Amino acid sequence: MAAKITGIVMGSPAEKSGIKTGETVLEINGIPIVDYLDYMYASCQEEAEVKLENRTVRIFNEDYLPLGMEFSTLLIDAPKSCHNKCIFCFIDQLPRNMRQTCYFKDDDYRLSFLQGNYVSMTNMKDADVERILRYHLPRLNVSVHTTDPQLREYMLHNRRAGEVLSYLRRFVDGGINLNAQIVLCPGVNDGAALDKTIGDLGSLGDCMESVSIVPVGLSDHREGLADLKRFDRSSARDVIEQVTLWQEKFLKERGTRLVYLGDEFYIMAQMPLPEYEAYEDFPQIENGVGLCASLEYEYCQALKETKSRLPAKSKTVATGKIACKFIEHLIGMLEGNKIDVVPVENRFFGENITVTGLITGGDLVQQLQDRKLGEEVLISEAMLQHENPIFLDDMTVEEVERALGVPVRAVPNDGYALLEALLQ
Incomplete structure (x- = not known):
């Protein structure tokens, strides 16, 4: 090109x-x-x-x-596509008839550097590694999932998945900083396999900056895909206990916890979220790691700086089921009773998908249209396409507003912005 x-x-x-x-x-x-x-x-x-x-x-x-x-494009060149068939891939679980761009799987180390995307390294060759080292890219984000070569081949359904783990050592030896991600699947890469992965990544030294662990997401559209289990309260608690021991070990030895769990684990386990300070510099907040702690901290700081805690108008906050109680907790710090929080069930992807960012315009309309919504509906901007007011089902914000008969405002994941939207 x-x-x-x-x-x-x-x-x-x-x-x-x-x-x-x-x-x-x-x-x-x-x-x-x-x-x-x-x-x-x-x-x-x-x-x-x-x-x-x-x-x-x-x-x-x-x-x-x-x-x-x-x-014309960020890369100039065309993006590199994914060569894997991961057993947990969410794109393979999408419903049919979505816009075509939703089905494209990128696995491009250049986008890892430029936009923070995570890459599996399976479509990389030695020449790519040498180029990264020659240009000395400051940081790469790697989808590791497991450091067991055979298990990684199985999870990614790619015969190179195990051998390219050696690239991690080459990057570290060349001074390239790394962030690692683990999508945790019960009965597959948890338990002893997770201990091995965390230990192996920790042994890479200071260039391994952080490791995030997020639970596998399973939609209702898994026909012909691997039979995977979901985390429940008990299994989520087991993961938290296991990872907490590693955090204590790394904090004592290295001065950093290194490994962090996605917020979903604590909510599923019905356990308190870690304190704000426990996430250190929030290295993987874009992966849903520390989002709640960051939002609450900023929200409380904003409350200290505001003169009034009384919302001027009645409003509705539409959020994912998993975040509902947390949002209610934040709104409970306000005076009066003008804000209604509605947990939106995800009928587009399936009721087991509870995160806010995957709620569609159609689900909002179906579940809000017969309710008293007040002056305005607040949603997270994570529901929308980046820099474009379009939901995953191609409905626009304007279409949802027409259907509901009230304005819809997308709010950033920022405590100050949330409080401002609630009080305005």
Whole structure:
């Protein structure tokens, strides 16, 4: 894919050097520009010789500013797709007739660096590893799941899944920081297998920055897929006890807990969530690890700074079933009784999917349309496509508003924003 320029940032070194929209970049400082990593690496020089299709432009960039060229896609190149058939893959559990982009599985180390995506490494080759080391990417997020080679081959249904675990050591030896993720499946990679995985990852040293453990999510659309179990209160408690011992060990030896559990485990186990400080710098909050603790901390800080705790209008907060009691707890800190919290059952994916981010517009309409909603409905912005007011079932916020007859406001996962939305 050619690195065709689709925009030039005003005042940037590229604009000052006369580079125009529509031109194609072939090389910078002798490095062929195949994707955005090449562009970033080649641009980090005081002087950049940019070879375009029909001319060569020399850019003097003493302040090491971004050159200011924009391209049609983030990567420039096409994203790398996943080569696995994971027994727990949620994309394989999607209903039919969703928009086509929902079914694309990326497994691209470049998106791991640029956007924080998690990669399995199974479509990587030695040349990719060498490139990561040469460019010295500061951090990669890796979907590990288990460090047992045979078990990993089974879980990912990929014969390379076990052998590419050696890449972790190469990255660490090269100074690349890592975050690891484990999707935990009862009876598969838990118990002794989980102990081995945590121990192996911990032995990689300081470059292994964090390990998150999240429970497998199982929708109602698993025809022909592996027979997996769900966590219940008892099994969730077992995992918490097991991981707590590791956290205490790492905290004593390394000054960090290193391994963290998704909030769902504590809610399923009906156990108190860890304190805010227990998540340290919240390294994997995007994985649902510490979301509740962060939200509550910010919310309480915002409460201390506000003059009134009385909502001016009656409103409805629509949330996933698993977060309902937690949201009720936060709203209980306010005065009056103007806020109604409604747990929305996930009929689109199945009642066993209880997280807020997978609620669809259709489920909101079906379960809210006959209720008194007040002046406004508040939802989490996690329900919507990134930077686009569209739910997973392709309903828009505007369509939901028309069906419900009240405004719908998407609120960020931020305690200050939540309190502001409740009190406005």
